[in-house]
Amino acid sequence: MQFSDFGLDKRLMSMIEHLGFEAPTEIQHKAIPVAMLGHDLIASSKTGSGKTLAFILPAMQRLMRNRPLSKRDPRVLILMPTRELAKQVFTQLRLFTTNSQFKAVLILGGENFNDQVKTLEKDPHFIVATPGRLADHLSQGHFYLNGLELLILDEADRMLDLGFEKQLTQINNAADHRKRQTLMFSATLDHAQVNDFALALLKKPKRIAVGSAHSEHKDITKRFYLCDNLDHKQALLEHFLANEKYQQMIIFTATRSDTERLATLLTAQGLSAVALSGELNQSQRNQIMDGFSKGQQKILVTTDLASRGLDLVNVSHVINFDMPKHTEEFVHRIGRTGRAGSKGDAISLVGPKDWISFKNVEGFLQQSLEFDQVEGLKASFKGLKPKKPKKAKSAKVTTNKKTSDKKAKSNKPKNKTFHIAKDVGDMPVMRRKATLAPEQIENNDIDEIE
Numbered sequence: 001m002q003f004s005d006f007g008l009d010k011r012l013m014s015m016i017e018h019l020g021f022e023a024p025t026e027i028q029h030k031a032i033p034v035a036m037l038g039h040d041l042i043a044s045s046k047t048g049s050g051k052t053l054a055f056i057l058p059a060m061q062r063l064m065r066n067r068p069l070s071k072r073d074p075r076v077l078i079l080m081p082t083r084e085l086a087k088q089v090f091t092q093l094r095l096f097t098t099n100s101q102f103k104a105v106l107i108l109g110g111e112n113f114n115d116q117v118k119t120l121e122k123d124p125h126f127i128v129a130t131p132g133r134l135a136d137h138l139s140q141g142h143f144y145l146n147g148l149e150l151l152i153l154d155e156a157d158r159m160l161d162l163g164f165e166k167q168l169t170q171i172n173n174a175a176d177h178r179k180r181q182t183l184m185f186s187a188t189l190d191h192a193q194v195n196d197f198a199l200a201l202l203k204k205p206k207r208i209a210v211g212s213a214h215s216e217h218k219d220i221t222k223r224f225y226l227c228d229n230l231d232h233k234q235a236l237l238e239h240f241l242a243n244e245k246y247q248q249m250i251i252f253t254a255t256r257s258d259t260e261r262l263a264t265l266l267t268a269q270g271l272s273a274v275a276l277s278g279e280l281n282q283s284q285r286n287q288i289m290d291g292f293s294k295g296q297q298k299i300l301v302t303t304d305l306a307s308r309g310l311d312l313v314n315v316s317h318v319i320n321f322d323m324p325k326h327t328e329e330f331v332h333r334i335g336r337t338g339r340a341g342s343k344g345d346a347i348s349l350v351g352p353k354d355w356i357s358f359k360n361v362e363g364f365l366q367q368s369l370e371f372d373q374v375e376g377l378k379a380s381f382k383g384l385k386p387k388k389p390k391k392a393k394s395a396k397v398t399t400n401k402k403t404s405d406k407k408a409k410s411n412k413p414k415n416k417t418f419h420i421a422k423d424v425g426d427m428p429v430m431r432r433k434a435t436l437a438p439e440q441i442e443n444n445d446i447d448e449i450e
């Protein structure tokens with residue numbers, strides 16, 4: 001299939017040619033025709049799969065070909081979970097709108113509210129936004145959504161995980177009319193809240209699954225190293241920095257303070273590193289991301305803030321200094337490398353505190369992951385093993401003579417064992433003993449392997 005098969009406007013075709021894209025990616029191939037027919041859509045797609053164009057092209061086509069429902073209201077609204085992602089989508093959108101009659105604006109949290117009010121007064125055709133700030137403007141009547149034709153929710157799972165359901169519902173309700181089309185993208189479709197939300201929002205949606213968050217990214221080599229403690233992790237990191245041939249690298253840490261600490265440490269060693277954390281204000285975040293994407297620094301140290309969607313083509317290495325708490329973030333983090341067909345390396349450091357996350361990732365990827373070793377930096381830590389499930393205490397049958405017959409009766413049946421089970425009212429439930437599945441293993445249920 002070629003882009004020319006979609007029947008896109010020739011202005012869009014010439015931009016695609018200018019960008020040098022030869023053929024549609026799988027998500028574009030599947031989603032563009034469905035969206036162009038006006039259907040609602042729920043789609044899953046892998047990171048870096050080209051899904052931004054899968055919604056920008058039908059949106060542009062719709063605006064070029066259809067009369068607006070309103071002269072003042074925005075026609076297309078694109079919502080994204082983070083400011084960085086929204087900026088990235090906005091950049092791609094602007095390629096198509098710059099030489100057209102359509103105005104596109106970006107409305108993000110953390111930026112000047114009054115400037116945004118003025119921007120909204122200019123009656124843009126496209127709004128790209130994060131949901132919290134946009135909902136604030138909507139509540140205050142700075143714009144209306146009665147004429148909205150197309151609502152696009154990107155990374156819907158993440159928006160819901162971040163607690164934006166209320167704002168998304170408010171936005172949806174403000175634009176709930178018969179002619180509205182909705183396109184919903186999510187890293188995974190196995191997400192109960194996404195499915196419930198899709199049921200509430202979408203009208204007879206078409207469902208498209210392209211790859212899955214579980215599936216392997218062939219261009220990324222994954223390596224795992226056992227570590228004893230923080231010092232050991234740092235020593236391994238220094239080894240990789242000295243021995244790996246990297247263009248740019250992203251190091252993910254578990255906490256904001258580690259982000260700062262590591263970036264300072266690396267800078268003190270003469271490396272070109274910068275920290276990105278949620279504590280910074282928006283303009284500082286923008287500055288850091290702009291600088292890094294232009295190659296001004298070689299290393300970005302960050303938390304999961306930068307794990308999703310960011311399109312940084314020169315990132316050859318991702319290092320999980322700490323494993324992510326949420327399993328699916330692993331796939332998003334490593335997806336920052338190996339973009340658009342280039343190769344990438346993802347190195348993960350697994351210490352005792354990372355063990356559970358590591359096992360969860362292993363389960364999530366549905367494969368058994370092996371450990372590599374660096375000569376001279378081998379770990380004595382070998383992993384944790386699940387504790388044997390504790391035997392539930394048997395309900396003792398009282399033999400105290402003083403106990404009345406009545407009380408003794410209440411302990412019947414004798415010699416039967418009651419185990420803690422799901423609460424089904426007041427009754428204890430008799431169950432067979434269950435062994436714990438690996439995914440049920442909790443932090444406090446582990447013993448170290450000798």
Ligand code: AMP
Binds near residue numbers: 048049051052309340
């Ligand atoms: P996305 O998943 O939308 O973030 O896109 C990932 C990268 O793929 C971006 O750099 C896009 O510019 C690029 N891209 C999008 N569509 C195509 C295509 N059909 N062929 C080649 N690259 C593409």
